[in-house]
Amino acid sequence: MTVPRTPGPFDAGPGDAEPGGADERTLELARNLAALRQRVAQASAAAGRDPAPITLIAVTKTWPAQDVRRLASLGVLDVGENRDQEASPKAEQCAGWGLTLRWHLVGQLQRNKARSVARYADVVHSVDRLPLVEALDEAAAGAGRLLTALVQVSLDGTPGRGGAHPDDVLRLADAIAARTSLRLGGVMAVAPRDADPRQAFDRLVALSADVVREHPEAGMVSAGMSGDLEAAVAAGATHLRVGAALLGQRPPLG
Numbered sequence: 001m002t003v004p005r006t007p008g009p010f011d012a013g014p015g016d017a018e019p020g021g022a023d024e025r026t027l028e029l030a031r032n033l034a035a036l037r038q039r040v041a042q043a044s045a046a047a048g049r050d051p052a053p054i055t056l057i058a059v060t061k062t063w064p065a066q067d068v069r070r071l072a073s074l075g076v077l078d079v080g081e082n083r084d085q086e087a088s089p090k091a092e093q094c095a096g097w098g099l100t101l102r103w104h105l106v107g108q109l110q111r112n113k114a115r116s117v118a119r120y121a122d123v124v125h126s127v128d129r130l131p132l133v134e135a136l137d138e139a140a141a142g143a144g145r146l147l148t149a150l151v152q153v154s155l156d157g158t159p160g161r162g163g164a165h166p167d168d169v170l171r172l173a174d175a176i177a178a179r180t181s182l183r184l185g186g187v188m189a190v191a192p193r194d195a196d197p198r199q200a201f202d203r204l205v206a207l208s209a210d211v212v213r214e215h216p217e218a219g220m221v222s223a224g225m226s227g228d229l230e231a232a233v234a235a236g237a238t239h240l241r242v243g244a245a246l247l248g249q250r251p252p253l254g
C-alpha cells in the first residue's frame with residue numbers, strides 16, 4: 001500500500017533536474033539561507049534587536065523562476081526584482097505553479113511600466129517622484145489592487161541611481177498617503193558607493209522617523225543588501241534586500 005505523502009521542501013517541483021530527489025540547487029540555497037539568517041541573527045544581537053520582525057527579501061534578478069520556487073519551498077515568500085520586464089513573466093510563472101508570494105519591485109521604475117507592475121507587485125520600493133505616484137495609483141485602481149509604496153531616498157544626491165532628495169521625502173510620503181489605491185509603507189535607500197553605510201542608513205532611519213510622525217503606519221525601512229546588511233540591521237532596517245549572498249554572484253549582464 002502506498003501512503004500519500006505531503007510534498008516537503010526538498011521534493012522536486014516542475015522543471016527540477018532530479019524528479020523525486022533533493023535538488024542540488026535547493027540544497028545550495030538552503031545553505032546560503034541558513035548562513036544569511038545567522039548573519040542577521042548576529043547583527044540583531046549586536047544591536048540589541050529581535051531578528052524576528054526583520055523581513056528578508058530575496059532579490060532574484062537574473063535568476064530563473066525555478067529559483068524563486070525553490071526559495072519559496074524554503075519559506076522565503078518575499079521576492080525582489082529590479083526590472084518589470086524580468087519580474088512580470090517570472091511572477092506569472094510562479095502564480096501558475098500556485099505559489100502565493102509577495103513581489104517587491106526594488107529598481108528604478110518608468111511611468112509607462114506602472115500598469116504592468118500594478119498587476120503583480122505588492123510593494124514598490126522605488127517611488128521617487130510625483131508623476132510616478134500618480135501613475136502607480138491609477139494603475140493600481142485600474143487593476144483593482146492596493147499597492148504598498150515606499151519613498152526611495154537618494155542619500156548622496158547622485159542623480160541617475162534613483163531616489164528623491166531628502167528634502168522632498170515628506171512631500172512624496174503625503175502624496176502617496178493621499179492616494180486611495182496606494183498605501184504608504186515607509187522609506188527605502190541604497191547606500192551610496194564610497195560612503196560609510198552605517199551613516200547613510202542612520203540618515204535614512206532619521207527620515208523614517210519624520211515620516212512616521214505624520215504617518216504612524218508607515219514604519220517600513222528598506223535598507224541593506226548582501227554587502228552592508230549588518231549596518232542596516234544596526235541602524236534599524238525592517239526589510240533587507242539580499243541577492244548575491246542568497247543566490248550567488250550574478251552572471252554579468254549581457
Ligand SMILES: *Cc1c(COP(=O)(O)O)cnc(C)c1O
Nearest residue numbers: 059082106225226241242243244
Ligand atoms: C540587486 C539589488 C539588491 C541586492 O543586491 P545584492 O548585493 O545582490 O544583495 C538590493 N537592492 C536593489 C535596489 C538591487 O537592485
